[in-house]
Amino acid sequence: xxxxxxxxxxxxxxxxxxxxxxxxxxxxxxxEDETATMDTVVITGSRIRREVASTAAPVTTxxxxxxxxxxxxxxxxxxxEITSLRPKFNQAAGDGSDSGSGQQFPELFGLGTxxxxxxxxxxxxxxxxxxxxxxxxxxxxxxxxxxxxIEVVQAGGAAVYGSDAIAGVINYILKDDFEGxxxxxxxxxxxxxxxxxxxxxxxxxRNFDSGRGNIAVNVxxxxxxxxxxxDFEASNRSRITQGNPADTGPDDGIPSLxxxxxxxxxxxxxxxxxxxxxAPPPNFLARANGTPLQFSPxxxxxxxxxxxxxxxxxxxxxxxxxYSDLAGLRTGVERLxxxxxxxxxxxxxxxxxxxxTFADTKGESVPQGTARxxxxxxxxxxxxxxxxxxxxxxxxxxxxxxSQANPGFAAGAPLWLSRNFYNDLFPSNYQENDTRxxxxxxxxxxxxxxxxxxxxxxxxxxxxxxxxxxxxxxxxTTLFNQALNAVNDGSGNIxxxxxxxxxxxxxxxxxxPLNPFGAGNISQAATDYVSVRAGSDYTxxxxxxxxxxxxxxxxxxxxxxxxxxxxxxxxEEASFTPLPANQQGLFGTGxxxxxxSGDYNTNEVSVELLVPVLGGDFTLPGxxxxxxxxxxxxxxxxxxxxxxxxxxxxxxxxxxxxTLRATRSRNFRAPTLTQLFAPTTVTVTNAGIDxxxxxxxxxxxxxxxxxxxxxxxxAANPQYGDLATFQDPAENFSLTAVTSGxxxxxxxxxxxxxxxxxxxxxxxxxxxxxSADRIEIDLENGLSAFTNGxxxxxxxxxxxxxxxxxxxxxxxxxxDGSNPPGTVVTGRETTFNAGEIVFRGxxxxxxYAFDIADLTxxxxxxxxxxxxxxxxxxxxxxxTGTTFNRTDNTVEQPDWTARFDAVYSNGPLRLTYxxxxxxxxxxxxxxxxxxxxxxxxxxxxxxxxxxxxxxxxGVTFRAGVTNFTDELPSYPTLTHGDILGRRYFxxxxxxx
Numbered sequence: 001x002x003x004x005x006x007x008x009x010x011x012x013x014x015x016x017x018x019x020x021x022x023x024x025x026x027x028x029x030x031x032e033d034e035t036a037t038m039d040t041v042v043i044t045g046s047r048i049r050r051e052v053a054s055t056a057a058p059v060t061t062x063x064x065x066x067x068x069x070x071x072x073x074x075x076x077x078x079x080x081e082i083t084s085l086r087p088k089f090n091q092a093a094g095d096g097s098d099s100g101s102g103q104q105f106p107e108l109f110g111l112g113t114x115x116x117x118x119x120x121x122x123x124x125x126x127x128x129x130x131x132x133x134x135x136x137x138x139x140x141x142x143x144x145x146x147x148x149x150i151e152v153v154q155a156g157g158a159a160v161y162g163s164d165a166i167a168g169v170i171n172y173i174l175k176d177d178f179e180g181x182x183x184x185x186x187x188x189x190x191x192x193x194x195x196x197x198x199x200x201x202x203x204x205x206r207n208f209d210s211g212r213g214n215i216a217v218n219v220x221x222x223x224x225x226x227x228x229x230x231d232f233e234a235s236n237r238s239r240i241t242q243g244n245p246a247d248t249g250p251d252d253g254i255p256s257l258x259x260x261x262x263x264x265x266x267x268x269x270x271x272x273x274x275x276x277x278x279a280p281p282p283n284f285l286a287r288a289n290g291t292p293l294q295f296s297p298x299x300x301x302x303x304x305x306x307x308x309x310x311x312x313x314x315x316x317x318x319x320x321x322x323y324s325d326l327a328g329l330r331t332g333v334e335r336l337x338x339x340x341x342x343x344x345x346x347x348x349x350x351x352x353x354x355x356x357t358f359a360d361t362k363g364e365s366v367p368q369g370t371a372r373x374x375x376x377x378x379x380x381x382x383x384x385x386x387x388x389x390x391x392x393x394x395x396x397x398x399x400x401x402x403s404q405a406n407p408g409f410a411a412g413a414p415l416w417l418s419r420n421f422y423n424d425l426f427p428s429n430y431q432e433n434d435t436r437x438x439x440x441x442x443x444x445x446x447x448x449x450x451x452x453x454x455x456x457x458x459x460x461x462x463x464x465x466x467x468x469x470x471x472x473x474x475x476x477t478t479l480f481n482q483a484l485n486a487v488n489d490g491s492g493n494i495x496x497x498x499x500x501x502x503x504x505x506x507x508x509x510x511x512x513p514l515n516p517f518g519a520g521n522i523s524q525a526a527t528d529y530v531s532v533r534a535g536s537d538y539t540x541x542x543x544x545x546x547x548x549x550x551x552x553x554x555x556x557x558x559x560x561x562x563x564x565x566x567x568x569x570x571x572e573e574a575s576f577t578p579l580p581a582n583q584q585g586l587f588g589t590g591x592x593x594x595x596x597s598g599d600y601n602t603n604e605v606s607v608e609l610l611v612p613v614l615g616g617d618f619t620l621p622g623x624x625x626x627x628x629x630x631x632x633x634x635x636x637x638x639x640x641x642x643x644x645x646x647x648x649x650x651x652x653x654x655x656x657x658x659t660l661r662a663t664r665s666r667n668f669r670a671p672t673l674t675q676l677f678a679p680t681t682v683t684v685t686n687a688g689i690d691x692x693x694x695x696x697x698x699x700x701x702x703x704x705x706x707x708x709x710x711x712x713x714x715a716a717n718p719q720y721g722d723l724a725t726f727q728d729p730a731e732n733f734s735l736t737a738v739t740s741g742x743x744x745x746x747x748x749x750x751x752x753x754x755x756x757x758x759x760x761x762x763x764x765x766x767x768x769x770x771s772a773d774r775i776e777i778d779l780e781n782g783l784s785a786f787t788n789g790x791x792x793x794x795x796x797x798x799x800x801x802x803x804x805x806x807x808x809x810x811x812x813x814x815x816d817g818s819n820p821p822g823t824v825v826t827g828r829e830t831t832f833n834a835g836e837i838v839f840r841g842x843x844x845x846x847x848y849a850f851d852i853a854d855l856t857x858x859x860x861x862x863x864x865x866x867x868x869x870x871x872x873x874x875x876x877x878x879x880t881g882t883t884f885n886r887t888d889n890t891v892e893q894p895d896w897t898a899r900f901d902a903v904y905s906n907g908p909l910r911l912t913y914x915x916x917x918x919x920x921x922x923x924x925x926x927x928x929x930x931x932x933x934x935x936x937x938x939x940x941x942x943x944x945x946x947x948x949x950x951x952x953x954g955v956t957f958r959a960g961v962t963n964f965t966d967e968l969p970s971y972p973t974l975t976h977g978d979i980l981g982r983r984y985f986x987x988x989x990x991x992x
Contacts (some may be wrong), residue, residue, distance in 0.1 A: 003143045003729060004209075004340070005536075005685075006708070007958055008640035008758065008916050018936070024323075027383055030480060031172055034598060035491055035764040035910075037589075038682075038963035039383055041203075044059055044119075044151040044152075044153050044169060044171040044399065045057050045153040045156075045157055045160060045169065046160060046608065046610075046626065046629070046631075047160060047548055047550065047566060047608055048550060048562050048563070048608055048610050048629070049456065049550060049562070050116045052342070055133070055749060056153070056629060056649030056650060056651050056661045056662065056663045056775040057153055057154065057156065057649065057661075057663045057755055058153075058155070058753075058755060058771070058775070059149070059151055059153050059154070060082060060084070060152050060153045060154065060702060060843070060845065060868070061149050061150065061151050062078050062081065062082060062149060062150040063148075063149045063154075063547075064147055064148060064149065066078065066081070067127070067147070068948060068956075068958055068987070068989070069903070069910070069912045069946055069948070069958075070648050070912075070914065070944065070946065070960070070962075071186060071188060071760050071946065071958070071960050071962065071987065072144075073141040073144075073197060073199045073222040073224065073987035074139065074140050074144055074199075074222055074335060074800065075139040075144060075147065075150065075172065076104035076141070077139055078139075078147075078150060079104070079106050079139055079170070082152060082549075082842075082868070083868050083870040083897040083898060083899055084108055084152070084168075084843055084870040084897075085106050085108055085152070085686060086153050087934075090981070091329060091330050091975065097917070099327065099328045099329060099330050099331045099365045099366070100331050100363070101130070101363045101365075101433040101435075101470070101530075101627075102320045102331040102332070102333040102361065102362070102363020102364070102365070103128060103129060103136075103138040103140065103361070103363065103433075103435065104138060104142070104475070104876055105118075105129065105134075105238060106139065106140065106165035106170045107138070107167070108152070108154060108155075108168040108873065109154075109155075109164065109167050109168075109775070109777070109839055109841065109870075109875070109893075110839075110872070110875055110887065110892065110893040111167040111777070111779075111837060111839060112134075112138060112167075113134060113136050113668065114134030114135060114164065114672070115164060115166040115167045115669060116135070116164070116165075116166075116167045116168055116170060117157060117158075117161055117162075117163075117164040117169045117170070118170045118171075118172075118965065119164040119169060119170065119171040119469050119605065120142070120160065120171075120172045120174065120355075120357075121171075121172070121173060121174055121355070121546065122171060122545060123441070123460060123462065124161070124162075124542070124570065125137045125439065125464070125783075126437065126439055126465070126466055126540055126541075127190070127343055127466065127540045127542070127572070127574070127817060128141060128435055128437055128466050128468075128540070130198055130468060130470070130536075130538055130576075131467050131550045134154065134670065134674075135163070135164050135572075135674055137632070137966055138332055138361060138435065139439075140333060140335050140337075140361045141335075141357065141435075141437050141832055142172050142337075142357070143174070143218045143220060143337050143338075143339040143357070143573065144201070144220060144896075145182070145184070145201040145202075145218040145220050145744070146174045146175050146178065146203065146218045146339055146341060147173070147174060147175075148173045148174060148175045149172075149173050149419060150170065150173070151171045151172055152168060152169070152171075152174055153165075153168045153169040153171070154168045154281075154664065154755075154773070154775060154843055155167065155168050155663075155665075155753050155755050155775045155777060156168065156647060156665040156753040156755075157169040157665075157667070157669050158645050158666075158667035158669075159282035159606065159608075159632065159633045159645045159646050159647040159665055159666075159667070160606065160608065160631055160647070160664070161207075162273060162568065162570075162604055162633065162635065163602075163635070163637075163668060163669050163670040163748075164669050164670075165667055165927070166667045166668070166669055166749075166751045166753075166777070166779065168847065172577070173560060174339075174341055174355070174452075175205075175434070175753075176214065176216075176339070176342075176343055176353070177205075177206050177207075177214050177216075177290035178203060178204075178205035178214070178216035179206055179207050179214065179468070180204070180205065180206075180991060180992055181202075181204045181223060181991070181992040182194075182200075182201075182202070182203040182204070182325075182989065182992070183201075183202055183989070183990045184200065184201050184202075184203075184987065184988070184990075185198075185199065185200045185201075185987060185988055186198065186199045186200075186232070186958075186986065186987030186988075187985065187986060187987070188799060188983060188984055188985035188986070189983060189984060190982070191966065191981060191982040191983060191984070192231070192232070192980055192981070194225075194227065194231040194232065195225060195980050195983060196225055197223065197224050197225070197985070198216065198222065198223055198251070199220065199221065199222035199814065199987075200222075200224075201216070201218065201220030201221070202218070202219050202220070203216065203218045203219065203532055204216065204217050204218075205734070208399065209344070210612075212331055212344060212345040212401065213342065213343060213344035213345065214342060214343055215337070215340065215341070215342035216338045216339075216340070216341050216342065217272070217340050218337075219336075219337070219338045220249045220335070220337050220338075221334075221335060221336050221337070221341075222333075222334075222335045222338075223332070223333070223334045223447070224330075224332055224333050224334075224336070225332045226328055226331065226332035226364050226365060226366060226430070227328060227329045227330035227332070227980075228325075228328050228329055229323060229325065229326075229327070229328070229329045229364060230322075230325065230874060231327065231329065232296065232537045232979055232980065233270050233850065233968065233981075234748055234862065234964060234968045234969055234973050234974055235262055235324060235329050235451075236324050236981055237324070237972075237978060238261065238262035238263050238264070238322050238323045238324035238325075239257055239259060239260070239261045239262075239263065239323075239931060240259075240260050240263040240314060240323055241257040241258065241260070241695070241932075242257065242258065242260060242310060242311065242314060242695065242727075243256065243257065243258070243311075243441065243694050243725070243727060244256055244257055244258035244933075245258075246344065248259070248543065249591045249658075249696050250930055251288060251930070252930075253930070254929075254930075254931065255699060255929055255931065255932060255934060256285070256694065256695050256930060256931050256932040257695050257931065258933060259933050259934075259972070260310060260316050260597065261316075262312055262316070262317060262322060262324070263314050263315070263322075263323040264307050264314065264315050264316070264317060264318050264319075264320035264321060264322050264323060264325070265313050265314065265315075265317065265320045265321040265323065265373075265375075265532075266306040266307055266309055266313065266314070266315035266318055266320040267280045267312070267313050267320065267321055267373055267374050267375055267418055268371060268373040268374070268375070268418040268419050268420055269294065269320050269321050269419060269420065269426070270323055270419060270420055270422065270423060270519045271294050271296060271297060271419060271518050271519050272294060272295040272297045272417045272418065272516060272517060272518065273285070273292070273293075273304055273306075273320070273415070273417070273419065274286035274291035274292075274293045274294060274295070274301070274304075274405065274417060274418075275374050275384060275416040275418055275809060276405065276406055276415060276416070276418075277378060277415045277416065278374055278377065278383050278384045279312060279374055279749075280312045280373075280374040280818060281818060282306070282309050284374070284850070285304075285306065286402065286406065286415055287405055288301075288303075288404040288405050289403055289404065289936075291303045291304070291520065292304040292305075292306055293401065293402070293405060294465050295398075295417075295419075295517045295518040296518055297336065297518045297519050297520050298518060299393065299398065299515070299517050299518045299519070299521060300366070300395065300397060300398060300401075300518075301397070301398045301401040304317045305318045306318050306319070306320060307319070307320060311951075312375075312729070312818075313375055313641075313732070313733075314941070315708075320950065321420055322323040325366050325422075325508060325511065325658055326368050327365075327366050327367060328365045328366030328367075329974075329979070330365045330511060330726055331360065331365040332363065332364040332365070332978060333362070333363050334358075334361070334362040334364075335359070335361050335362075336359070336360045336361075337357075337358070337359045337360075338357075338358045338359075339355070339356065339358075340354070340355070340356040341354070341355050341356075341418060342354050344550035345492075347446075347798075349391070349446045349447050349448060349468065350445075350446040351443065351444070351446060351594070352442075352443075352444055353441075353442070353444070353445065353447050353460070354440075354441065354442050354443070355439070355440070355441040355462075356438075356439070356441075357437065357438060357439045357440075358436075358437070358438045359427070359435075359436070359437040359438075360434070360435070360436050361434075361435050361437075362432065362433070362434050362435075362924045363432070363434075363435075364430050364431070364432055364648075365431045365433075366429065366430060366431070366433045366596070366613035366960075367429075367430075367469075367472055367931035368422075369420060369421065369422035369423075369425075369426075369946035370420070370421045370422070370425060370426075370475050371419070371420040371421065371422070371476065371750045372384060372385050372417070372418070372419065372420075372421070372516075373387050373418040373419070373420070374416065374418045374549065375733050375817075376733065376734065377818060377819065381477050381481055382477065382588070382589070383416075383640050384418045384650065385416065385417040385418075385419075385484055385516055386414045386415075386416055386417075387414065387415060387416070387417055387484075387509050387516075387832045388409070388412050388413070388414050388415075388788065389403075389409055389410050389411075389412065390400070390412065390487070390579060391486060391893040392486055392487060392488040392494045392513075393486060393494065393513075393515040393516075393517055393521075393914055396516065397934030399519070400598070402415060407901070411720070413550055414690045415897055417516055417517070418586040418741065419516065421475070421516075421741065422520075423519065424519050424520050424521075424522055425473075425475060425530070425531070426473035426475075426527065426531050427473060427520060427525060427527060427528075427531060427550070428473060428506040429473070430472075431470065431471070431472040432469075432470070432471045432472070433467065433468070433469070433470050433471075434469050434471075435466060435467070435468040435469075436466070436468070437466045437520075438464065438465055439462060439463070439464035439465075439549055439568070440462065440463055440464070441460055441462035442458030442460065443458060443459060443461070443462070444459050444460075445458040445459070446455065448885070450538070453551050453552050453553075454551065454552070454637060455550070456549070456551070457547070457548060457549040457552050458546070458547065458548045459483035459542070459546070459547045460544075460545070460546050460547075461543075461545045461546075461772075462542070462543070462544045462825055463541075463542070463543055463661070464540075464541070464542045465539065465540070465541050465542075465545075466538075466539065466541075467538075467539050468537070468539075468540075468541040468595075468921045469535060469536070469537045469538070470534055470535040470536050470540045471533060471534070471535040472533075472534050473531050473532070473533065473534065474531075474532050474586075474587035474588065475530050475531065475532070475708070476530055476531075476532040476581070476586045476587055477586065477588070477590065477786050478586070478597070478610070479511070479529055479532075480514070480530045482496055482497075482498050482508065482511055483496060483511060483512060483513055483514035483526050483529055483530050483986075484514055485497040485498065485612040486514065486515075487674065488514035488809040492778075494513045495511075496508065496511035496512070496513050498511055500509055500582065501654065502924060505677075506710045510529055511529060512525035512526040512528070514526040514529075514530060517915060532581040532586055532587060533579060533581065534579055534581050534587060534840075535578075535579050535582070536577060536578045536579060536582060536593070537561060537577045537579070538574065538575060538576045538577070539573075539574065539575050540569070540572070540573070540574045540629070541571075541573040541574070542570065542572055542573075543569075543570065543571040544568070544569070544570045544571075545568065545569045545570075546566065546567075546568045547566065547567045547568075548564055548565065548566040548567075549564065549565050550563060550564035550565075551568075552561065552565060553609075554795075556611070556612060556613070557618040558612035558613055558614050558615040558625075558627075559612035559615055559616055559657070560612070560773060561610070561611050561612070562609070562610040563607060563608065563609050563939075564607070564608045564919070565605075565606070565607050566604075566605065566606045566607075567604070567605050568602075568603075568605075569601070569602070569603050569604075570601065570602050570604075570605075570966075571600075571601040571602075572599060572600055572601075572642040572673070572751050573597075573598075573599035574599070574673050575595070575596070575597035575598075576596050576597065576599060576674075577593065577595045578593035578594070578595060583595070588610040589683065589685075589686070589734065589901055591681055591682065592681070592865040593681065594678050596677055596678065597675070598673035598677045599668075600637060600638045600640075600678065601637075601638050602635060602636065602637045602638065602641045602670075603635075603636045603922075604633060604634065604635045604636070605633070605634050606631060606633040606634070607632055608626075608629070608630070608631040609630050609631075609728065610627065610629045610888065611627060611628045612625075612627045612631070613626040613627060613628065614626040614627075618674075622654045622655070622731070623652065623653075623654060624650070624653040624655055624656065624882050625651065625653040625659075626650070626652050626653075627650065627651050628646070628647045628648065628649070628650050628971035629650075630646070630647065630648045630649070631646060631647045631648075631895045632644070632645075633644045633645050633646070635668070636669075637670055637748075639670075639671070639676060640670040640671055640746070640747060640748050641747070641748075643668050643670075643748050643750075644665045645665070645667055645668050645750075646665065646666050647663060647664065647665030647666070648664050648665070649662065649664070649861060650662055650663075650981055654837040656763075657760060657761055657762055657763030657764075658758070658759070658760055658761075658763060659758070659759040659761070660756075660757075660758055660759075661755075661756065661757055661758075661759065661773075662754070662755065662756035663753070663754070663755045663759070664752075664753070664754050665752075665753045666750060666752055666753075667750065667751045667752075667753060668748045668749065668750045668751070669745070669748065669749050669783065670748050671746035671749075671783055671831070672783075673688045674742065675742060675743065675746055675783055675785075675831040676742050676743065676744050676746055677742045678740070678741055678742035679741060679742070679866055680739065680740070680742075681739070681740055681741065682737055682738070682739050682740075683737070683738050683740065683767070684734050684735070684736065684737050684738075685734050685736060685738050686730055686731060686733060686734060686735070686736060687728065687730035687732070687735070687736040687738075687788055687789070687792070687809070687824035687827055687981045688787050688788045688789020688790070688792060689731060689789045689792070690728035690730070690792060690794055691710065691729050691795075691796040691797065691814050691822060692710035692713070692714070692723065692726060692728070692794055692796060692822075693728055693731065694724055694725055694726055695722070695726055695931070696726060698709055698930055698931045698938060699809065699924070699925075699926050699927075699931045700764070700793065700796075700797050700885075700926060701883055701884055701886070701926065701959070702797045702798075702799070702883070702923075705796075705797060705798070705799045706796045706797050707796070707803055708799075709796045709797075709798075709799070710723060710796055711723060714822075715727075717811075717813070717821070717822070719813065719821040719822075720811070720820075720821050720822035721820060721821065721822065726820075726822060728822065728823055728824060729820070729823055730819075730823050730824045733822075735823060735825065736788065736809075736824050736825055736826065736827050737817060737825065737826050737827070738788050738827040738828065738829055739826075739827070739828050739829070740827075740828070740829035740830065741830055742830070742831070743831050743832065746783060746831060746832075746833055747781060747833050748781070749778070749779060749782045749783045749833065749835070750780060750781055751777055751778060751779035751837075752777075752778045753775070753776065753777045754774075754775075754776045754777050755774065755776070756774050757771060757773030758771065758772050758773075759771040759774055765848070766850070767848055767849045767850045768846075768847070768848045769845070769846070769848075769989075770844075770846045770847075771844070771845045771846075772842060772843075772844050772845075773841050773842060773843050773844075774840075774841075774889035775839065775841055775842065775843065776840055776990075777837065777838070778836075778837075778838055778839075778841040779836060780836055780837075780839075781833045781834075782833065782834065782835025782836055782837060782878075782881075783831055783832075783833060783835065783880040784829055784831060784832050784833075784834050784835035784880065785829070785914045786828070786829060786830055786831065786832055786879055786880070788808075788809055788824070788827030788828060788829060788831050789807045790812045790879040790880065791805055791806075791809055791827065791828060792809060792824070793829075793879075793883065794879070794882055794883055795809075797883040798882050798883055802882065805880070806838075808828045809824055809826060809827040809828065810824070810825055811823060811824055811825065812824075812825050832880075834878075834879065834880045834881045835877070835878055835879050835880070835881065836876075836877075836884070837876070837877050838874060838875070838876040838877075838879075838884075839872070839873075839874065839875050839876075840873045840874040840875075841870065841871050841872040841874070841875075841888075842870070842871045843868075843869070843870050844853070844867070844868070844869040844870075844871070845864075845867070846866065846867040847864070847865070847867075848864070848865045848988075849862065849863070849864040850862070850863060850864075860906065861904060861905055861906025861907070861909075862905050863902070863903070863904050863905070864901075864902070864903045864905075865901070865902050866900070866901040866902075867898065867899070867900050867901075868898065868899050868900075868901075869896060869897070869898035869899075870896070870897050871895060871896055872888045872889075872894070872895055872896075873888065873895070874886070874888050875887050875888040875893045876888075877891075884979075885925055886925045888928075889921050889922055889924070890921050890922050890924055891917075891921055891922075891923060891924070891937055891973050891975065891976050892924075894918050894919045894921050894976075895919045895921065896917070896918075896919035897917065897918055897919070898916075898917040899915065899916050899917070900914070900915040900916065901914050902914070906953065908949055908950040908952075909947070909948070909949055910947070910948040910949075910950075911945075911946070911947050912946045912947075912960075913943070913944070913945050914943070914944045914945075915941060915942070915943055915944075916941070916942045916943075916944075916978075917939065917940070917941050918939060918976055918977060919939055920935075920936065920937060920938050920939040920943075920970075921937050922935060922937070923935055923936070923937055923973075924937060934971065934972050937971075937973055937976050938969045938970040938971070940967065940969065940970045940976055940977035941967065942962075942963045942965065942967045942977065942978050943963070943964055943965050944960065944962045944963060944964060945960060945961055945964060946958060946959065946960025946985075947959060947960065954990060954991040954992060955988065955989070955990050955991075956988070956989040956991075957983065957986075957987075958985075958987045958988070958989070959984070959986040959987070960984070960985050960986075961982065961983070962980075962982070962983050962984075962985070963981060963982050963983065964982055965982070966981045966982040967981075968981065
């Protein structure tokens, strides 16, 4: 089970298995200090060798056994078991957005993935995220077969490890003494058969040269599938909310929003809906005998049921595109990971160490795809398809029926086709993300005696490289429109008009005519002609050199004052290269993406001290042990400049079994290369949440101020219409020209962190350990990604309104096609040092392990009970430093997340039970029945069980049921709980 012990107050023999990277070196035979050195290790959060489990900061551990108990496929699954980490499931939120690349990054306390530092064996790992993104490490690249444990420092760590350790540190500790051969395989599936998984690995290792050396090799693979919204009940309900016409005001107890289930886009579907004008109002639907029309797969024109139209663009039911069919729910991930680790003792006081990692991870997801619909009116080349009766793909029956909708159609008057091409236009409708990572590390470590003291030291150097690519299919806008313009060449052949016009210089011999009428009628030649490979390539390179030296400086009555000095040089280089189609803007809105690259280097020095004030034979009444530690780090970054960070901590044991501890630290995060140097581009996209929408105006952190500011602007611009019914179409559709780019003037963001807590270890009950730690984080000068929605929120939620913020976006002053005045038509995105974050919370651990024989007098095995809980009492985030959003007590960051574990073991049998708990929360900040039909989200509890049986021949079988009560996420969310429902796994491990 998860080690619920906070790395403090344990006996050495137990904590030795839970501590961080063991840096002890082989001692001379007969060395008097050999036993002592086995009780001093380097624990995550410190580089000083000290007694095990003696850090002042809260640390939790996840052990190797937990992977087998829970049927976990990779380290990402393991991180989702730790209550202080926000789960990351590669899952879309339910708004039709893409489900992601497949990479999974840890995020402590909801502070952002870029604020949690990842280490492997106490050393930095290369960034695996897209090009110039945050310094994040994909948990999928970590070799599960070599994981000894995962240690999590909860809050801070920058003074010891450098940039990014604001929320805390994830340290993967790999085995360095594996001996034997181990083969492991596992399969699993959800009860409905829609989530098949498998994994396999081989781990081999041996000692050599009389135990002076060890080498271990691990190769593993695992696969999880792409999941669509339609695959699971909760995601396939196709639920949206929109303005409620029954609402009469802000105090009537009637929500301003109503649920629509199932919701459909009535303006288009996969066969093609026919309109008399290229605009989405219902009166423009082409009708025959009063009935709207659509094409069928055989190219005929048939009646179209738009459903119960609720406005633009949604309807309840009908033949349109189901909202839940827009994109995939979860990204499928396929991993291939290989690792070699080893060491060799060159002498009793000198060890050579090496690590090599290779990982190839592939993510496959379902993007939204391509549509040509009446909802896109800003660019006729992307809007509904105009066609006439001259189109040779139309049958005479189709022409006759369409002529009933528009009598002029037979004589050449146009109609418009509104349809999506999600399933039949491209060679594949999947988006692929492929990331290849390799890293090599070599190091020396040893100790020596000089000047009457012992010095222990390490030197290591690593080089790592990541090559990533994203690929998807898009429609070349120019070629697509050329292929749509089909004619009869006079000989009965359907050809592209460009090849039979009067100007032969325009001919394109590759042009293949495209039949858009009805799903499945596009020829392979047309697919090949219009499809263009889109995406990007990126590379990350890292060179890291780390040297440390520790020793005892001098003796105090309570013991020696220990110190570690460290120097680290790191060079990071990244590049981002869009494919030619992206650079040329051949698809979509024609945005031309620009290749970019950047690099920086940093030189950092640090010193860490551990000062025992009282302890051993030098004690006072009520003070068995009292010690202080402190760390100072100086950073010189070639771009972000200089920074000084520090930490101080204390541990006080008044008597055996009780420990009080506290830390105070200043931490930082350097701006990323993307934030600094992203090229300026203009993209036509959605505007973000419009605070003045009728369904938003009573929400936000300051509802009264928001409403007053919106009312004032609408009073000054009466052409915007009635504020009570205003709905900005730019919220959902690509109508806004948003300018984005980097900010080369960025500085480091900094945070002040305080932790204090209590540990009770076997005080009254043998085997019982409890800890509670308070964590307080205040971040300022934050690196804030200002979206256009952030600009708008800051503008309308502030009093007085900041003119420089409100001028960043503009609204349409007069009607443009079907877009009403007030639509946001221009905006901005960039990064500023303006953000602030305030976090307040606690982490709790309780572990009770006992031999049942002690209670019953019979040899009935052992039982271990554990509870881990994280409480978030406040998480307040401001992008601009002027308005704050509270996400604690919401679906995004529940007040309480908890896990209960029970493990029974008796000889070869091991049984486990796990309960996962998510607290009841609000749907979002400020949610009330006035602005949300479901303002309160119920708590969620899931249960899981498993069993393992080990035979004497080294074979172990395991099987389990996850979420055996088949509990769905709390309505109406997709993430407040387990959307996959009941699922099963079975595996086998063979150890030679």
